[in-house]
Amino acid sequence: MKSSDVILQTTSKIVFFVILLFAIHLFFEGHYRPGGGFVGGLVTAGAIVLFLLAFDIKTVSILLPFDYKWVTAIGLLISILTAAGSIVFNVPFFTHTYDHFHLPLIGETSLHTAALFDLGVYLVVVGVTMTIIQTIGESE
Amino acid sequence: MTETIKIISIALILIGAFFSLVASIGVVRLPDVYTRNHAASKSATLGVISILLGTFLFFYVEGHQNTRLILAIVFLLMTSPVGGHMINRAAYYTGVKLWDKSARDDLKGKVKIKDTLL
Numbered sequence: 642m643k644s645s646d647v648i649l650q651t652t653s654k655i656v657f658f659v660i661l662l663f664a665i666h667l668f669f670e671g672h673y674r675p676g677g678g679f680v681g682g683l684v685t686a687g688a689i690v691l692f693l694l695a696f697d698i699k700t701v702s703i704l705l706p707f708d709y710k711w712v713t714a715i716g717l718l719i720s721i722l723t724a725a726g727s728i729v730f731n732v733p734f735f736t737h738t739y740d741h742f743h744l745p746l747i748g749e750t751s752l753h754t755a756a757l758f759d760l761g762v763y764l765v766v767v768g769v770t771m772t773i774i775q776t777i778g779e780s781e
Numbered sequence: 782m783t784e785t786i787k788i789i790s791i792a793l794i795l796i797g798a799f800f801s802l803v804a805s806i807g808v809v810r811l812p813d814v815y816t817r818n819h820a821a822s823k824s825a826t827l828g829v830i831s832i833l834l835g836t837f838l839f840f841y842v843e844g845h846q847n848t849r850l851i852l853a854i855v856f857l858l859m860t861s862p863v864g865g866h867m868i869n870r871a872a873y874y875t876g877v878k879l880w881d882k883s884a885r886d887d888l889k890g891k892v893k894i895k896d897t898l899l
Contacts (some may be wrong), residue, residue, distance in 0.1 A: 652863045659856055663849075 646695065653695035660688035668763055669756075678759035682766025689771060698778055709771040716764025723757040786842045793835030800828030813880040814872045822865025829861075830854050 664684035671677030692701050727736040739753035807820025837850040876894045879886060 648863055648866055652859060656856070656859055659852065659859075663852065666849075 678762030686770035713768030720761030790838035797831030826861040
């Protein structure tokens, strides 16, 4: 379509990874500081929208071959399974738990099941936002 | 040492506020889209970066190393000029006239200017 967008395309190739890194950072620090699945998902969707602006919709669908409706479905499934997993241990629905683990390379970490629920929220937000934007963008 | 760095950070924040003021005065005073965009994108970028650097130094002395501010500085350095470029490009391609005292126009006749509602 547009052939002379060299400056925008080159910049968006670099900036995409900066935004993606920031989105992951926001996602993982949501338990202790401002951030979380919702903001992280929106920032990730923003990075993909930057690619949609710089390139066209077909190039982006080759680059990131996801059906975003499936992403939404998988996110909902992860959230509901995290919530339902507490039933197995004979505690009320949505009871979360955490423990301290010693992982190789990373060291002492405390892992919480709320992060899995947040992962579901993240996938739902990315999926819904990208579905809306792609649906509006494709109709002519 | 701590007090010196705090004074440096105060100076950086004041310089940043001054450059932002200069940018806004430039947007009001300059004659056409291109010169206004020049003032806004260049001066405001330097102003915001200076404010962020001052904030980083202030909190660094207090004991917090906020790397997000460094990331924001790098991000602004990369994106703000590109934003200015895209606005100028869109303005030129849709046929916005230059200021009548402009001396040269290297793109004249080399790009196809669309007929628009302007």
